[in-house]
């Protein structure tokens with residue numbers, strides 16, 4: 010089968026490309042740069058301005074991984090544009106092409122009024138996918154780890170401090186999921202018999218539930234520090250004005266929206282995905 014993956018050059022996309030190919034299928038890897046991994050066909054497309062055109066013609070399925078974790082409004086890069094408008098464009102193209110399978114990447118924690126624009130626009134994208142493509146599958150993972158994920162790299166950087174600054178009380182809960190496991194689920198959903206998965210929403214959380222504090226201790230331990238490391242919990246009310254000033258500098262590690270996201274529980278008891286990954290990978294030495 011031949012699957013089109015948008016956002017294929019990203020952290021999750023690269024792993025998915027490899028898994029789809031390992032499962033014996035062809036990948037069309039779409040990103041702004043248009044480079045495929047390991048011999049996959051690559052197509053350059055900016056979903057904000059380029060038409061979908063004939064991209065989906067003859068494809069057996071499409072996976073939409075395009076997403077951002079930080080806006081750059083001066084460049085027109087917004088959650089609305091990337092999550093909602095780009096999805097709307099892709100959905101119409103899938104309808105027109107009659108693409109039999111559509112998988113939309115969302116996120117655990119989405120809600121119509123979560124306070125975080127990331128979560129709200131991911132929710133909006135889900136709604137428009139469901140309204141126009143009832144057979145589409147939606148995937149909501151918790152935080153993804155493995156292969157040096159950006160989020161955990163930031164935690165590892167923070168964890169080098171003698172006293173680690175932690176936004177909030179450190180009690181927010183997560184079910185970190187291993188990137189290789191998620192890639193297996195996404196690739197398997199693309200090729201699964203359509204009636205088995207059509208219209209489903211899968212929440213994907215790993216086997217070990219962790220607080221933000223525990224995740225900091227985990228990456229600190231991987232770096233050779235004995236847990237628990239000393240932490241300074243910074244009340245969100247104090248942090249908000251600081252972050253709202255700091256986030257104007259692109260290198261600042263946190264945005265106001267991310268601060269809101271960090272304090273929404275990011276957990277699930279959904280285990281249906283174990284059909285494809287019977288033994289999910291726990292957090293180990295590879296974050």
Ligand SMILES: NC(=O)c1ccc[n+]([C@@H]2O[C@H](COP(=O)([O-])OP(=O)(O)OC[C@H]3O[C@@H](n4cnc5c(N)ncnc54)[C@H](OP(=O)(O)O)[C@@H]3O)[C@@H](O)[C@H]2O)c1
Nearest residue numbers: 016017018019020021040041055056074075076116152153
């Ligand atoms: N990582 C996590 O922990 C996590 C957790 C839950 C949900 N998710 C969701 O999973 C998806 C993938 O996440 P990720 O961590 O792999 O993100 P990522 O590494 O930032 O990858 C994002 C992808 O989107 C593409 N993209 C961005 N702007 C684009 C544009 N204008 N036109 C075309 N392509 C564009 C990027 O391609 P180029 O920049 O190369 O063009 C890249 O391939 C996202 O939707 C994210 O919200 C991630």
